Amino acid sequence: MAFTDASLTALRVFREVAERGTLTAAATSLGYTQSAVSRQIASLERAAGAPLLERRHDGVRLTPAGRVVLRHAAAIVDRIDAGARELAGLPQEPGTVRLGWFASAGADLVPRALEALRATHPAITVESREGGTPALVRALRAGTVDLALLGSGPPFRPPDTETPALETEILDEQGLCVAVPSGHPLARGDYIDVADLHGQRWIAGSGTAAGGGAGDSTGMGVWPGLDERPEIAHSARDWLAKLGLVAAGCGLTTVPVLLTGVVPSGVRVLPVRGGPNEQRRLLLARLPGPLPEPVALLARALRRIALTR
Template identity: 50%
Template sequence: MDISSTGLRVLQQIAESGSFTAAAARLGYTQSAVSRQAVSLERSAGTTLFDRRPDGVRLTPAGLTLLRHARTILDCLAAAESDLTGTVPRTEVVRLGLFLSAGAIILPAALTRLTATDPQITVTTTEGTTPTLIRALRAGSIDLAVLTSRPPHRPLDSESPRLHVETAVDTELVLATPSTGKFAGRTTVHVDELVDAAWIATPSSNSEPLLGVWPGLPGRPHIVHRARDWLTKLQLVASGFGVTTVPSGLSPVLPPGVSLVHVEGAPPEVRRVLVARLPGRPTPAITAVTRAITSTV
């Protein structure tokens, strides 16, 4: 089997991004160049590696098998390069992915604890939605992921082998509202009062749930603003331009002008915070970062 390191990097990026176009943008290639690499990989492997769908690309079982080996090969090449150039890192690096609000809630406390207990470990972070981070974890682009799950808490994906998952904490979904206006001074609202609310939501795709709107409302929600950045969303709330859902743990970092209220008349919306990694024996550094996260939530 004659496969280049470039081909393996293309495989990794397709697995993470879920499309040839997105992989090309990340690698700085043209889309046609990535397509040619994909065809070359399949020719060398003697089997179909990519399941080409209208909504993107997924790896076949054979593609996932090759991906597992690709991670090992690319890591070995990086280590060899460090040895040859004399740039062997003095610290252990853990690449951590986090869902969109975890950077404000979980990350600072976890890094503070890790600095005190394991100063030789360096953590690099990337932010994304749970589906995006699962793909990155499978692709080997990150080592560890902090994810969210909603009931009934099914497996994070259908691929095999299953990811190793630990529960960090269960947190309740609440409503962020302006401190002045319709819900001013209230600690609860009835779900029926939210039917005609102006919502500030996170843009979603077919593979990602709509974030920021109370789940299960009848009809089409009235979304007035779409933003991924939490600072943008909460500042819009503070200025009176809508409401949005947030995990209750976000309360310590709310800007002035934002109040949290609980929603009555509907089942509690519980979100589970998970720490996930690939199966197998973790490195001591990954174990230490996992421990720092789970002990601070």
């Protein structure tokens, strides 16, 4: 069987698997059974004459052949969809840009950049979605987002190890802060000494196990590198909920500088002194190659807002 025999359905399924990272997640997104997804992938692999996915305990990873097929699958699916719109008499959308962003970027930076872009280029439509770094990187690879805002912490490794390497631009680099209730003793000064974080109650992300240790994700709300088993009083995925719990006096949480302009009343955000310098980077990531003008204009708006914060 030749690759030209590959069905459009199989290409769509493969693109979804590449973006979601697991057969189960792709099946749920498409409304298929997992066995149906597996059959479509198997048919595409027969057409390609090579394995396209490496099955691993934590999901799937594209093989070199899979990366080639994905690149062409994304282009084929997009062109078929554009043709379907034209045949249906629907307007084409040459000015549509797809943006992915991590949670804290959506609180302030993304809305301000979209407002600025709309004021100067109202014909450009931006479709955006929130996601974690692995999901956003997969979406970039699958061609379902054009740009992605990613957060990065030490030791600042590349977003993934696939080829070609993603092009990343540092939009901002600032220290991690801690949000404390305004009535808390730590809120009296202009900064917090890292030693004073010992014995505090923490509000962590929902992915952090209760009583998690110092190796927990630094984005989850517990100050990284504490030489103790932190007390996690509450867990919440949503930043607004976490900051609301801080305002209510329920504990402390780490805060990226991106959120300092939108914290609710009753919360103070303070830098931490002592210990390792906990820097965080804001990255703008994309696939290598020339950018269409609408994508470049959105990138410029994001860059400008990040510089003026």
